[in-house]
Amino acid sequence: MDKLSIRLSIEGNAESFILHDVTTVLTEIQHIIDRTYLVLNNRSRLVKQDRKQYQIQATRFSKGSFIADLDILVFLKDQLILPLIPIINAKSIVAYTEYAYKYLRLIYGMKKRGLEPTFHEVSFNTYVVEAGEESMIIDQETYHIAQGAREYYKRLTNTIEENGIESIKLSDENKCYVELGLKDRGFFDNVVKIEDKEISINVDIYKFDKDTNTGRLYVFPDQTIPGGSYSFETYDRIKMTTISSMRNRKVRIQAVCYYESNPFDEEHIMRLIVLDIKDVA
Structure with a gap:
């Protein structure tokens, strides 16, 4: 031993x-x-x-x-x-x-x-x-x-x-x-940054919690950011618009991205901040 x-x-x-x-x-x-x-x-x-x-x-x-x-x-x-x-x-x-x-x-x-x-x-x-x-x-x-x-x-x-x-x-x-x-404290946390530039993309909002203003959406392929599912958050002023948009499979949103990174993984989108839902695509 x-x-x-x-x-x-x-x-x-x-x-x-x-x-x-x-x-x-x-x-x-x-x-x-x-x-x-x-x-x-x-x-x-x-x-x-x-x-x-x-x-x-x-x-x-x-x-x-x-x-x-x-x-x-x-x-x-x-x-x-x-x-x-x-x-x-x-x-x-x-x-x-x-x-x-x-x-x-x-x-x-x-x-x-x-x-x-x-x-x-x-x-x-x-x-x-x-x-x-x-x-x-x-x-x-x-x-x-x-x-x-x-x-x-x-x-x-x-x-x-x-x-x-x-x-x-x-x-x-x-x-x-x-x-x-x-x-x-927090030394080993991922580095988080927000991208100032707004993006306009087509998405399907399929999950939304009106109490926390958070949810999940699907980004359709071949757009500004890679297609796939993302977490998102939004604001009270467009809460009802967000809820009503879930009746449509595809809507167009204005958003900014939160990115996170660490020394071992490539930078990736942590979540989206939905600023506005412009129109139904």
């Missing part, structure tokens, strides 16, 4: 934490480390047998802040040592988790500044990522671990707030592997 202990610290100025937030942190930390294990094993999901070979055990809970020691246990048999194939043990799981976290911070920080990283292959499975004046060497495992863990970090940072959970750390006596604080 291979074992490595790291400490999970959930800290803040509050006298107590909301239980849901604490369990969310524990769940997302489990997912983040699981993701590292899966990528290193070239697997897409954990099965029952994996839990016999790899476990995270929480021990030695402390009073005050929520602090627990996490023992990462790996029960794999002797592994063949092959070139370019990572060794799977507790130390490598923690190391890759840390490195993927650093990579996420680098590229999300760039995205927030409106910059795009550049990649240069220096050898098989090894790349230099250049981000302005910063650079980092990664391999495919680091990239895929980061890609799969980003949503878990997003949910982690959404538990952080003043007078609640203000800090989340994974560390040991020598170093801090992951550290999130108040300044990181």
Whole structure:
């Protein structure tokens, strides 16, 4: 058995934490480390047998802040040592988790500044990522671990707030592997922007909630934006027009687009803001 202990610290100025937030942190930390294990094993999901070979055990809970020691246990048999194939043990799981976290911070920080990283292959499975004046060497495992863990970090940072959970750390006596604080709330959220230019398109409004002024519509092909189904929102002043337009299979709308993007996916339309329904096509 291979074992490595790291400490999970959930800290803040509050006298107590909301239980849901604490369990969310524990769940997302489990997912983040699981993701590292899966990528290193070239697997897409954990099965029952994996839990016999790899476990995270929480021990030695402390009073005050929520602090627990996490023992990462790996029960794999002797592994063949092959070139370019990572060794799977507790130390490598923690190391890759840390490195993927650093990579996420680098590229999300760039995205927030409106910059795009550049990649240069220096050898098989090894790349230099250049981000302005910063650079980092990664391999495919680091990239895929980061890609799969980003949503878990997003949910982690959404538990952080003043007078609640203000800090989340994974560390040991020598170093801090992951550290999130108040300044990181929303750090891993997608970048959202609105396109100022209005578009005029033919659509089929097939779902609408008059209480929230939101719904779904279908954009017919070969127009300004790709055809398909989109979420939309509108305003009270055209609420009744929106409702009555649902009697027609095709109407023409004036709208603007909300776009969202992140370092891993191409920019895409998040939703449409319907400004007016001009006429029935």
